[in-house]
Amino acid sequence: MKSEHSGLIGVMLPPDTPVQQIVPFARKAEEHGFDELWVVEDLGFHGGLAQAATVLAATSRIRVGLGLMPAGARNVAFAAMDVATLAQLHPGRLDVAVGHGMPAWMRTVGAWPSSPLTLLYEYITTLKGLLRADLAHYNGRHVHLDGLHLQSTSLPAFAPDVLAGVRGPRSLAVSGHVADGTVLAEPVTPSYVRSALRYIAPVRPHRVVAYNVAAIHDDPAVALEAARPCLAVVGEEEWRPHIAPLPLRDALVSLRSRSAGPEDFARNLPDEWVRQLAVAGTPAQARAQLAELFDAGVTSAVLTPVGPDYVTSLASLATVLRG
Template identity: 65%
Template structure:
């Protein structure tokens, strides 16, 4: 269910490997260009999501900042609530937080992969939302244990941030529909995948749907598709099956990947028309049409991941979709 209070927005992803001295200029330029949000990334071995979000919020004045995503196993839920509530107090109405399982091999490498990831996520998001609402929280779950924990009245945010679940599979999507304020879908998100995801989410209250997509915009369609192509090399791997399965060319794509020696060959042979369906790529008008298709499918927030050697410069071309409607 799309939230009636949420207008479709276009945001940008802050690349996880952006040099440190370019992070704040990137965020400020995204705000100047009129993007509605900037989403920071927390990936093992790169940078922390909460620290990046705090810096970006402090260096901008309007743009919303999303954290995508915090692995539930990495932080005790009560202390995660402290951090999130602090950001929400300092920057009211400007923060969104996505929580997820985390990549299994990353979480296993730090000894934090639960035996039942679905149970853990359900317990974690439910407790986190309760704490941020100021509830005296008692939980005796399989993983989350809280004995009368409550945020002090002076620490509660005036505007409680949305807590979203960053998930992809059908069972995890159903959990998101039960306990979260929205769902973040990793790239690629085509309209078919968005509709399938919403079918699994089946929320009975307003629920945001945030869609990440590789994005490349240029006056020349071929140039835009060529730039987007390398960023799609992973989509033939098993972890991305949920994203691809609803597409009409899913079997064709799987056969192509099976016939290629590696990801580089696969993405090189990927047909242009499929690249255009798997990314927000093309002329400004074509890219805007892709965004309109996502909104029609139920997406409330589109997040564009820039490609190429200079992400800050890429923001300029991506911004052309804001006025191409």
């Protein structure tokens, strides 16, 4: 649904969603009127391409994003075949994001490259080229194509956008250079968006997809308490780029260093910090937060529901669509 600030509002299918709830979640998201549904591929959970294929087949309108495919995990030619097939079957409804993957996860499966930035650049370049039939040869450091092209019967009429799911400054610069957009993982604040865009420095149209934990309730205190546990990871090292642009960054790092663990850290987050790090509050408060994100440069705001029942949680998130 287009907001008054011309942004799109989507929802994320959480990675720990029970498999029997994937289709009901997707259909309910479409029924509520969300513009986009993003699936994720976290190691040890559900496969991203399998989820994307399933929810595309189970719905008719909602746009589906796959975020993200780790570049080190899939040969780009075979990934291009899967993506092209989905784009043919569901024209104009698919977006894909490519990223490094969490370094620790990738190392556990032997898929962390010697040069992650180079691989990301080469992977996105060749994936886009294969999907658009304008690249058949490529001799890079990590990616090699020797005369490969997708057959005419396998090429989608509408090549999907290829975005980069990244967070570090150099990775953001690569995204701005070769990708059609950037997926920013949660938490995404207006300050983080503006900081990321400075590194992305897009010279052509560039989408910004922002993930955020979301809890919406008529009682703002209830919403804050629901969102709080999902912010436990924010104190970890990988999330420093998200909080670096915020005035609270030093205090947040200090709180994490004094905490017994992630759960203790989340428990002790002040309410005002939770408000900044999640889309949490009343429907009106949530709409105001989304408006600030759109004003900062976000094109798609993707809300991640909190448990215990993700399908039921969609109804509360959908209240932001009716303002």
